[in-house]
Amino acid sequence: MENLCPDCGQALMWESGVYVCNPCDNTFIKQGYCNTCSAQLERLQACGSTSYFCHECNELTSRSTANIVFEAKKRCLKDTVFPSARSHHRIVD
Ligand SMILES: [Zn+2]
Ligand SMILES: [Zn+2]
Secondary structure (H helix, E strand, C coil): CCCECCCCCCECEEECCEEEECCCCEEEEEEEECCCCCCECEEEEECCEEEEEECCCCEEEECCCCEEEEEEECCCHHHHCCHHHHHHHHHHC
């Protein structure tokens, strides 16, 4: 199965844990979502095959039934921490 960039359709390069698109200068991660409840799935790697686990349904989802999408990954580490989550904690305090 070829991994194609959702933006430009070019083949993505696998590079140190992420997918890289050179034409877009963008980095993607493969993320699975549950078809039943739309929750983010945890990726499980076993014996060379990949399966996904839904913590909401408490069920193992096979790669073919999971909703697999490429999500753009921000290069800047600061962007991975959601500012809204941070300010929320401050309000709670
Ligand atoms: Zn691209
Ligand atoms: Zn689910």
